[in-house]
Amino acid sequence: MTEPPSTLLPEERKRAILEQLSTEGRVSAADLCRNLRVSEDTIRRDLRDLDEAGLLRRVHGGALPRAQTTLAYAARTQVQQPAKQALAKVAADMVRPGQVLFIDGGTTTLEIARSLPRELRATVVTVSPPVALALIEHTGIEVHLLGGRIHREAMTTVGAETVEAVRQVRADLCLLGVCSLHGEAGITTPHAEEVAIKRAMIQGSAETLAVATADKLGTVSSFVVAPTERLATLVTEATVPEAVLAPFHKLKLRVVTA
Missing domain, CATH: 1.10.10.10 (Winged helix-like DNA-binding domain superfamily/Winged helix DNA-binding domain)
Structure with missing residues:
Protein backbone atom coordinates (compact mmCIF):
# COMPACT_ATOMS: atom_id res chain seq x y z
CA MET A 1 0.00 0.00 0.00
CA PRO A 65 27.21 19.41 9.63
CA ARG A 66 28.91 22.56 8.41
CA ALA A 67 31.69 24.17 10.42
CA GLN A 68 30.79 27.42 12.12
CA THR A 69 31.55 30.65 10.30
CA THR A 70 35.17 31.61 10.85
CA LEU A 71 35.69 34.75 12.92
CA ALA A 72 38.63 37.08 12.49
CA TYR A 73 41.80 35.83 14.18
CA ALA A 74 41.75 38.47 16.93
CA ALA A 75 38.14 37.58 17.78
CA ARG A 76 38.94 33.84 17.82
CA THR A 77 41.65 34.38 20.43
CA GLN A 78 38.92 35.54 22.83
CA VAL A 79 36.52 32.65 22.24
CA GLN A 80 36.41 29.55 24.50
CA GLN A 81 39.62 30.54 26.25
CA PRO A 82 39.22 28.28 29.32
CA ALA A 83 38.53 25.23 27.14
CA LYS A 84 41.43 25.97 24.80
CA GLN A 85 43.82 26.49 27.71
CA ALA A 86 42.77 23.20 29.32
CA LEU A 87 43.30 21.29 26.06
CA ALA A 88 46.59 23.09 25.46
CA LYS A 89 47.97 22.02 28.84
CA VAL A 90 47.18 18.36 28.06
CA ALA A 91 48.82 18.61 24.63
CA ALA A 92 51.88 20.46 25.98
CA ASP A 93 52.40 17.69 28.55
CA MET A 94 52.77 15.23 25.66
CA VAL A 95 55.82 17.06 24.27
CA ARG A 96 59.15 15.47 25.18
CA PRO A 97 62.56 17.18 25.61
CA GLY A 98 64.71 17.18 22.51
CA GLN A 99 61.83 16.77 20.05
CA VAL A 100 61.46 18.61 16.76
CA LEU A 101 57.91 19.96 16.61
CA PHE A 102 55.70 21.35 13.89
CA ILE A 103 53.27 23.79 15.49
CA ASP A 104 50.51 24.74 13.08
CA GLY A 105 48.56 28.00 13.05
CA GLY A 106 45.41 28.54 15.09
CA THR A 107 44.32 29.97 18.40
CA THR A 108 44.38 26.60 20.18
CA THR A 109 47.91 25.80 18.97
CA LEU A 110 48.89 29.28 20.16
CA GLU A 111 47.73 28.25 23.63
CA ILE A 112 49.83 25.09 23.35
CA ALA A 113 52.92 27.20 22.62
CA ARG A 114 52.14 29.34 25.67
CA SER A 115 51.74 26.19 27.79
CA LEU A 116 55.10 24.62 26.95
CA PRO A 117 57.35 24.40 30.03
CA ARG A 118 59.88 27.20 30.37
CA GLU A 119 62.67 24.67 30.95
CA LEU A 120 61.84 22.65 27.81
CA ARG A 121 64.64 22.18 25.31
CA ALA A 122 63.24 21.50 21.85
CA THR A 123 63.03 22.78 18.29
CA VAL A 124 59.80 24.34 17.01
CA VAL A 125 59.11 24.83 13.32
CA THR A 126 56.01 26.93 12.70
CA VAL A 127 54.08 28.81 10.03
CA SER A 128 52.41 30.95 12.70
CA PRO A 129 53.94 34.34 13.60
CA PRO A 130 51.86 34.48 16.83
CA VAL A 131 53.23 31.09 17.88
CA ALA A 132 56.80 32.21 17.14
CA LEU A 133 56.31 35.39 19.20
CA ALA A 134 54.80 33.42 22.08
CA LEU A 135 58.00 31.35 22.28
CA ILE A 136 60.44 34.26 22.34
CA GLU A 137 60.98 33.98 26.10
CA HIS A 138 61.48 30.18 25.97
CA THR A 139 65.26 30.32 25.73
CA GLY A 140 65.63 26.54 25.51
CA ILE A 141 63.43 26.35 22.40
CA GLU A 142 64.97 27.00 19.01
CA VAL A 143 62.25 28.60 16.88
CA HIS A 144 62.08 28.45 13.08
CA LEU A 145 59.39 30.68 11.55
CA LEU A 146 58.89 29.63 7.94
CA GLY A 147 58.60 32.37 5.37
CA GLY A 148 55.90 33.08 2.84
CA ARG A 149 52.92 35.34 2.31
CA ILE A 150 50.79 36.07 5.39
CA HIS A 151 47.26 34.68 5.22
CA ARG A 152 45.42 37.29 7.29
CA GLU A 153 42.43 35.15 8.27
CA ALA A 154 44.52 32.18 9.38
CA MET A 155 47.49 34.28 10.54
CA THR A 156 49.90 31.80 8.93
CA THR A 157 52.46 31.93 6.18
CA VAL A 158 51.32 30.31 2.95
CA GLY A 159 52.49 29.70 -0.61
CA ALA A 160 54.88 27.46 -2.53
CA GLU A 161 57.89 28.76 -0.57
CA THR A 162 56.25 27.74 2.71
CA VAL A 163 55.28 24.29 1.46
CA GLU A 164 58.80 23.62 0.24
CA ALA A 165 60.27 24.72 3.58
CA VAL A 166 57.94 22.37 5.46
CA ARG A 167 59.01 19.50 3.22
CA GLN A 168 62.63 19.97 4.26
CA VAL A 169 61.84 19.09 7.90
CA ARG A 170 61.35 15.72 9.58
CA ALA A 171 59.52 16.32 12.85
CA ASP A 172 58.88 14.04 15.78
CA LEU A 173 55.46 15.52 16.43
CA CYS A 174 53.01 17.74 14.57
CA LEU A 175 50.60 19.80 16.68
CA LEU A 176 47.94 20.38 14.06
CA GLY A 177 45.44 23.21 14.02
CA VAL A 178 41.97 21.84 13.25
CA CYS A 179 39.07 23.79 11.76
CA SER A 180 36.84 20.77 11.17
CA LEU A 181 37.23 17.06 11.93
CA HIS A 182 34.80 14.36 10.78
CA GLY A 183 35.19 10.58 11.00
CA GLU A 184 34.30 10.09 7.32
CA ALA A 185 35.01 13.45 5.67
CA GLY A 186 38.40 13.74 7.39
CA ILE A 187 40.42 16.83 8.31
CA THR A 188 39.08 19.85 6.45
CA THR A 189 39.74 23.59 6.38
CA PRO A 190 37.95 26.67 5.01
CA HIS A 191 41.22 28.01 3.56
CA ALA A 192 42.42 26.37 0.33
CA GLU A 193 45.94 27.77 0.70
CA GLU A 194 46.47 25.95 4.00
CA VAL A 195 45.78 22.49 2.55
CA ALA A 196 49.21 21.78 1.03
CA ILE A 197 50.99 23.10 4.12
CA LYS A 198 48.98 21.03 6.58
CA ARG A 199 49.41 17.94 4.39
CA ALA A 200 53.17 18.47 4.24
CA MET A 201 53.34 18.83 8.03
CA ILE A 202 51.44 15.58 8.54
CA GLN A 203 53.55 13.74 5.96
CA GLY A 204 56.79 15.04 7.49
CA SER A 205 55.96 14.03 11.07
CA ALA A 206 56.40 10.74 12.88
CA GLU A 207 53.14 11.45 14.73
CA THR A 208 50.34 14.00 14.42
CA LEU A 209 48.26 15.26 17.33
CA ALA A 210 45.10 17.31 16.78
CA VAL A 211 43.63 19.51 19.48
CA ALA A 212 39.99 20.43 18.88
CA THR A 213 37.24 22.03 20.93
CA ALA A 214 33.87 20.26 20.86
CA ASP A 215 32.39 22.53 18.18
CA LYS A 216 35.00 21.39 15.62
CA LEU A 217 34.10 17.68 15.86
CA GLY A 218 31.72 16.12 13.37
CA THR A 219 31.82 19.17 11.11
CA VAL A 220 33.04 19.71 7.56
CA SER A 221 34.74 22.67 5.84
CA SER A 222 35.31 23.21 2.12
CA PHE A 223 38.82 21.83 1.52
CA VAL A 224 40.09 18.36 2.43
CA VAL A 225 43.50 18.09 4.11
CA ALA A 226 43.78 14.37 4.91
CA PRO A 227 41.83 11.36 6.19
CA THR A 228 41.18 11.35 9.93
CA GLU A 229 43.22 8.13 10.14
CA ARG A 230 46.39 10.17 9.61
CA LEU A 231 46.04 11.42 13.18
CA ALA A 232 47.54 9.46 16.06
CA THR A 233 45.93 11.41 18.89
CA LEU A 234 42.90 13.65 19.37
CA VAL A 235 42.73 15.94 22.40
CA THR A 236 39.26 17.33 23.02
CA GLU A 237 36.84 18.39 25.73
CA ALA A 238 35.56 15.97 28.37
CA THR A 239 32.02 17.24 27.73
CA VAL A 240 31.91 15.79 24.20
CA PRO A 241 29.18 13.08 24.05
CA GLU A 242 30.35 9.52 23.49
CA ALA A 243 28.21 9.36 20.34
CA VAL A 244 30.32 12.17 18.84
CA LEU A 245 33.59 10.45 19.83
CA ALA A 246 32.49 6.99 18.62
CA PRO A 247 33.65 7.49 14.98
CA PHE A 248 37.12 8.46 16.21
CA HIS A 249 37.35 5.47 18.55
CA LYS A 250 36.33 3.29 15.62
CA LEU A 251 39.28 4.62 13.64
CA LYS A 252 41.62 3.58 16.52
CA LEU A 253 42.58 7.14 17.38
CA ARG A 254 43.92 7.74 20.85
CA VAL A 255 41.33 10.14 22.30
CA VAL A 256 42.38 12.20 25.34
CA THR A 257 39.93 14.53 27.06
CA ALA A 258 40.42 17.51 29.33
Missing part, protein backbone atom coordinates in the same frame (compact mmCIF):
# COMPACT_ATOMS: atom_id res chain seq x y z
CA THR A 2 1.41 3.40 -1.02
CA GLU A 3 1.87 5.85 1.83
CA PRO A 4 0.15 9.23 1.47
CA PRO A 5 2.41 12.15 0.56
CA SER A 6 3.82 14.29 3.34
CA THR A 7 1.70 17.14 4.67
CA LEU A 8 4.73 18.97 6.11
CA LEU A 9 5.36 22.50 4.94
CA PRO A 10 8.82 23.22 3.40
CA GLU A 11 10.07 24.98 6.55
CA GLU A 12 8.85 22.09 8.71
CA ARG A 13 10.73 19.63 6.47
CA LYS A 14 13.90 21.65 6.69
CA ARG A 15 13.59 21.88 10.47
CA ALA A 16 13.19 18.10 10.61
CA ILE A 17 16.31 17.66 8.46
CA LEU A 18 18.37 19.91 10.72
CA GLU A 19 17.11 18.17 13.85
CA GLN A 20 18.13 14.77 12.46
CA LEU A 21 21.50 16.16 11.40
CA SER A 22 22.07 17.53 14.91
CA THR A 23 21.14 14.21 16.51
CA GLU A 24 22.87 11.77 14.15
CA GLY A 25 25.75 13.82 12.72
CA ARG A 26 24.73 13.10 9.12
CA VAL A 27 21.63 12.67 6.97
CA SER A 28 21.03 10.39 3.99
CA ALA A 29 18.94 11.70 1.11
CA ALA A 30 17.36 8.27 0.62
CA ASP A 31 16.36 8.05 4.28
CA LEU A 32 14.94 11.57 4.21
CA CYS A 33 12.82 10.74 1.16
CA ARG A 34 11.43 7.70 2.92
CA ASN A 35 10.91 9.24 6.35
CA LEU A 36 9.48 12.54 5.14
CA ARG A 37 7.52 10.91 2.28
CA VAL A 38 8.69 13.31 -0.43
CA SER A 39 10.49 12.92 -3.73
CA GLU A 40 14.25 12.93 -4.33
CA ASP A 41 13.89 16.24 -6.18
CA THR A 42 12.22 17.80 -3.14
CA ILE A 43 14.95 16.61 -0.77
CA ARG A 44 17.65 17.79 -3.17
CA ARG A 45 16.06 21.25 -3.20
CA ASP A 46 15.77 21.29 0.59
CA LEU A 47 19.42 20.28 1.03
CA ARG A 48 20.52 22.82 -1.56
CA ASP A 49 18.59 25.60 0.21
CA LEU A 50 20.00 24.63 3.60
CA ASP A 51 23.52 24.49 2.17
CA GLU A 52 23.17 27.93 0.60
CA ALA A 53 21.92 29.24 3.93
CA GLY A 54 25.09 27.91 5.58
CA LEU A 55 23.21 25.44 7.78
CA LEU A 56 24.75 22.21 6.47
CA ARG A 57 27.24 20.88 3.93
CA ARG A 58 25.82 18.89 1.01
CA VAL A 59 27.77 15.77 0.09
CA HIS A 60 27.10 12.90 -2.29
CA GLY A 61 24.04 11.06 -1.02
CA GLY A 62 23.12 13.45 1.79
CA ALA A 63 24.59 16.12 4.06
CA LEU A 64 26.99 16.66 6.98
Whole structure:
Protein backbone atom coordinates (compact mmCIF):
# COMPACT_ATOMS: atom_id res chain seq x y z
CA MET A 1 0.00 0.00 0.00
CA THR A 2 1.41 3.40 -1.02
CA GLU A 3 1.87 5.85 1.83
CA PRO A 4 0.15 9.23 1.47
CA PRO A 5 2.41 12.15 0.56
CA SER A 6 3.82 14.29 3.34
CA THR A 7 1.70 17.14 4.67
CA LEU A 8 4.73 18.97 6.11
CA LEU A 9 5.36 22.50 4.94
CA PRO A 10 8.82 23.22 3.40
CA GLU A 11 10.07 24.98 6.55
CA GLU A 12 8.85 22.09 8.71
CA ARG A 13 10.73 19.63 6.47
CA LYS A 14 13.90 21.65 6.69
CA ARG A 15 13.59 21.88 10.47
CA ALA A 16 13.19 18.10 10.61
CA ILE A 17 16.31 17.66 8.46
CA LEU A 18 18.37 19.91 10.72
CA GLU A 19 17.11 18.17 13.85
CA GLN A 20 18.13 14.77 12.46
CA LEU A 21 21.50 16.16 11.40
CA SER A 22 22.07 17.53 14.91
CA THR A 23 21.14 14.21 16.51
CA GLU A 24 22.87 11.77 14.15
CA GLY A 25 25.75 13.82 12.72
CA ARG A 26 24.73 13.10 9.12
CA VAL A 27 21.63 12.67 6.97
CA SER A 28 21.03 10.39 3.99
CA ALA A 29 18.94 11.70 1.11
CA ALA A 30 17.36 8.27 0.62
CA ASP A 31 16.36 8.05 4.28
CA LEU A 32 14.94 11.57 4.21
CA CYS A 33 12.82 10.74 1.16
CA ARG A 34 11.43 7.70 2.92
CA ASN A 35 10.91 9.24 6.35
CA LEU A 36 9.48 12.54 5.14
CA ARG A 37 7.52 10.91 2.28
CA VAL A 38 8.69 13.31 -0.43
CA SER A 39 10.49 12.92 -3.73
CA GLU A 40 14.25 12.93 -4.33
CA ASP A 41 13.89 16.24 -6.18
CA THR A 42 12.22 17.80 -3.14
CA ILE A 43 14.95 16.61 -0.77
CA ARG A 44 17.65 17.79 -3.17
CA ARG A 45 16.06 21.25 -3.20
CA ASP A 46 15.77 21.29 0.59
CA LEU A 47 19.42 20.28 1.03
CA ARG A 48 20.52 22.82 -1.56
CA ASP A 49 18.59 25.60 0.21
CA LEU A 50 20.00 24.63 3.60
CA ASP A 51 23.52 24.49 2.17
CA GLU A 52 23.17 27.93 0.60
CA ALA A 53 21.92 29.24 3.93
CA GLY A 54 25.09 27.91 5.58
CA LEU A 55 23.21 25.44 7.78
CA LEU A 56 24.75 22.21 6.47
CA ARG A 57 27.24 20.88 3.93
CA ARG A 58 25.82 18.89 1.01
CA VAL A 59 27.77 15.77 0.09
CA HIS A 60 27.10 12.90 -2.29
CA GLY A 61 24.04 11.06 -1.02
CA GLY A 62 23.12 13.45 1.79
CA ALA A 63 24.59 16.12 4.06
CA LEU A 64 26.99 16.66 6.98
CA PRO A 65 27.21 19.41 9.63
CA ARG A 66 28.91 22.56 8.41
CA ALA A 67 31.69 24.17 10.42
CA GLN A 68 30.79 27.42 12.12
CA THR A 69 31.55 30.65 10.30
CA THR A 70 35.17 31.61 10.85
CA LEU A 71 35.69 34.75 12.92
CA ALA A 72 38.63 37.08 12.49
CA TYR A 73 41.80 35.83 14.18
CA ALA A 74 41.75 38.47 16.93
CA ALA A 75 38.14 37.58 17.78
CA ARG A 76 38.94 33.84 17.82
CA THR A 77 41.65 34.38 20.43
CA GLN A 78 38.92 35.54 22.83
CA VAL A 79 36.52 32.65 22.24
CA GLN A 80 36.41 29.55 24.50
CA GLN A 81 39.62 30.54 26.25
CA PRO A 82 39.22 28.28 29.32
CA ALA A 83 38.53 25.23 27.14
CA LYS A 84 41.43 25.97 24.80
CA GLN A 85 43.82 26.49 27.71
CA ALA A 86 42.77 23.20 29.32
CA LEU A 87 43.30 21.29 26.06
CA ALA A 88 46.59 23.09 25.46
CA LYS A 89 47.97 22.02 28.84
CA VAL A 90 47.18 18.36 28.06
CA ALA A 91 48.82 18.61 24.63
CA ALA A 92 51.88 20.46 25.98
CA ASP A 93 52.40 17.69 28.55
CA MET A 94 52.77 15.23 25.66
CA VAL A 95 55.82 17.06 24.27
CA ARG A 96 59.15 15.47 25.18
CA PRO A 97 62.56 17.18 25.61
CA GLY A 98 64.71 17.18 22.51
CA GLN A 99 61.83 16.77 20.05
CA VAL A 100 61.46 18.61 16.76
CA LEU A 101 57.91 19.96 16.61
CA PHE A 102 55.70 21.35 13.89
CA ILE A 103 53.27 23.79 15.49
CA ASP A 104 50.51 24.74 13.08
CA GLY A 105 48.56 28.00 13.05
CA GLY A 106 45.41 28.54 15.09
CA THR A 107 44.32 29.97 18.40
CA THR A 108 44.38 26.60 20.18
CA THR A 109 47.91 25.80 18.97
CA LEU A 110 48.89 29.28 20.16
CA GLU A 111 47.73 28.25 23.63
CA ILE A 112 49.83 25.09 23.35
CA ALA A 113 52.92 27.20 22.62
CA ARG A 114 52.14 29.34 25.67
CA SER A 115 51.74 26.19 27.79
CA LEU A 116 55.10 24.62 26.95
CA PRO A 117 57.35 24.40 30.03
CA ARG A 118 59.88 27.20 30.37
CA GLU A 119 62.67 24.67 30.95
CA LEU A 120 61.84 22.65 27.81
CA ARG A 121 64.64 22.18 25.31
CA ALA A 122 63.24 21.50 21.85
CA THR A 123 63.03 22.78 18.29
CA VAL A 124 59.80 24.34 17.01
CA VAL A 125 59.11 24.83 13.32
CA THR A 126 56.01 26.93 12.70
CA VAL A 127 54.08 28.81 10.03
CA SER A 128 52.41 30.95 12.70
CA PRO A 129 53.94 34.34 13.60
CA PRO A 130 51.86 34.48 16.83
CA VAL A 131 53.23 31.09 17.88
CA ALA A 132 56.80 32.21 17.14
CA LEU A 133 56.31 35.39 19.20
CA ALA A 134 54.80 33.42 22.08
CA LEU A 135 58.00 31.35 22.28
CA ILE A 136 60.44 34.26 22.34
CA GLU A 137 60.98 33.98 26.10
CA HIS A 138 61.48 30.18 25.97
CA THR A 139 65.26 30.32 25.73
CA GLY A 140 65.63 26.54 25.51
CA ILE A 141 63.43 26.35 22.40
CA GLU A 142 64.97 27.00 19.01
CA VAL A 143 62.25 28.60 16.88
CA HIS A 144 62.08 28.45 13.08
CA LEU A 145 59.39 30.68 11.55
CA LEU A 146 58.89 29.63 7.94
CA GLY A 147 58.60 32.37 5.37
CA GLY A 148 55.90 33.08 2.84
CA ARG A 149 52.92 35.34 2.31
CA ILE A 150 50.79 36.07 5.39
CA HIS A 151 47.26 34.68 5.22
CA ARG A 152 45.42 37.29 7.29
CA GLU A 153 42.43 35.15 8.27
CA ALA A 154 44.52 32.18 9.38
CA MET A 155 47.49 34.28 10.54
CA THR A 156 49.90 31.80 8.93
CA THR A 157 52.46 31.93 6.18
CA VAL A 158 51.32 30.31 2.95
CA GLY A 159 52.49 29.70 -0.61
CA ALA A 160 54.88 27.46 -2.53
CA GLU A 161 57.89 28.76 -0.57
CA THR A 162 56.25 27.74 2.71
CA VAL A 163 55.28 24.29 1.46
CA GLU A 164 58.80 23.62 0.24
CA ALA A 165 60.27 24.72 3.58
CA VAL A 166 57.94 22.37 5.46
CA ARG A 167 59.01 19.50 3.22
CA GLN A 168 62.63 19.97 4.26
CA VAL A 169 61.84 19.09 7.90
CA ARG A 170 61.35 15.72 9.58
CA ALA A 171 59.52 16.32 12.85
CA ASP A 172 58.88 14.04 15.78
CA LEU A 173 55.46 15.52 16.43
CA CYS A 174 53.01 17.74 14.57
CA LEU A 175 50.60 19.80 16.68
CA LEU A 176 47.94 20.38 14.06
CA GLY A 177 45.44 23.21 14.02
CA VAL A 178 41.97 21.84 13.25
CA CYS A 179 39.07 23.79 11.76
CA SER A 180 36.84 20.77 11.17
CA LEU A 181 37.23 17.06 11.93
CA HIS A 182 34.80 14.36 10.78
CA GLY A 183 35.19 10.58 11.00
CA GLU A 184 34.30 10.09 7.32
CA ALA A 185 35.01 13.45 5.67
CA GLY A 186 38.40 13.74 7.39
CA ILE A 187 40.42 16.83 8.31
CA THR A 188 39.08 19.85 6.45
CA THR A 189 39.74 23.59 6.38
CA PRO A 190 37.95 26.67 5.01
CA HIS A 191 41.22 28.01 3.56
CA ALA A 192 42.42 26.37 0.33
CA GLU A 193 45.94 27.77 0.70
CA GLU A 194 46.47 25.95 4.00
CA VAL A 195 45.78 22.49 2.55
CA ALA A 196 49.21 21.78 1.03
CA ILE A 197 50.99 23.10 4.12
CA LYS A 198 48.98 21.03 6.58
CA ARG A 199 49.41 17.94 4.39
CA ALA A 200 53.17 18.47 4.24
CA MET A 201 53.34 18.83 8.03
CA ILE A 202 51.44 15.58 8.54
CA GLN A 203 53.55 13.74 5.96
CA GLY A 204 56.79 15.04 7.49
CA SER A 205 55.96 14.03 11.07
CA ALA A 206 56.40 10.74 12.88
CA GLU A 207 53.14 11.45 14.73
CA THR A 208 50.34 14.00 14.42
CA LEU A 209 48.26 15.26 17.33
CA ALA A 210 45.10 17.31 16.78
CA VAL A 211 43.63 19.51 19.48
CA ALA A 212 39.99 20.43 18.88
CA THR A 213 37.24 22.03 20.93
CA ALA A 214 33.87 20.26 20.86
CA ASP A 215 32.39 22.53 18.18
CA LYS A 216 35.00 21.39 15.62
CA LEU A 217 34.10 17.68 15.86
CA GLY A 218 31.72 16.12 13.37
CA THR A 219 31.82 19.17 11.11
CA VAL A 220 33.04 19.71 7.56
CA SER A 221 34.74 22.67 5.84
CA SER A 222 35.31 23.21 2.12
CA PHE A 223 38.82 21.83 1.52
CA VAL A 224 40.09 18.36 2.43
CA VAL A 225 43.50 18.09 4.11
CA ALA A 226 43.78 14.37 4.91
CA PRO A 227 41.83 11.36 6.19
CA THR A 228 41.18 11.35 9.93
CA GLU A 229 43.22 8.13 10.14
CA ARG A 230 46.39 10.17 9.61
CA LEU A 231 46.04 11.42 13.18
CA ALA A 232 47.54 9.46 16.06
CA THR A 233 45.93 11.41 18.89
CA LEU A 234 42.90 13.65 19.37
CA VAL A 235 42.73 15.94 22.40
CA THR A 236 39.26 17.33 23.02
CA GLU A 237 36.84 18.39 25.73
CA ALA A 238 35.56 15.97 28.37
CA THR A 239 32.02 17.24 27.73
CA VAL A 240 31.91 15.79 24.20
CA PRO A 241 29.18 13.08 24.05
CA GLU A 242 30.35 9.52 23.49
CA ALA A 243 28.21 9.36 20.34
CA VAL A 244 30.32 12.17 18.84
CA LEU A 245 33.59 10.45 19.83
CA ALA A 246 32.49 6.99 18.62
CA PRO A 247 33.65 7.49 14.98
CA PHE A 248 37.12 8.46 16.21
CA HIS A 249 37.35 5.47 18.55
CA LYS A 250 36.33 3.29 15.62
CA LEU A 251 39.28 4.62 13.64
CA LYS A 252 41.62 3.58 16.52
CA LEU A 253 42.58 7.14 17.38
CA ARG A 254 43.92 7.74 20.85
CA VAL A 255 41.33 10.14 22.30
CA VAL A 256 42.38 12.20 25.34
CA THR A 257 39.93 14.53 27.06
CA ALA A 258 40.42 17.51 29.33
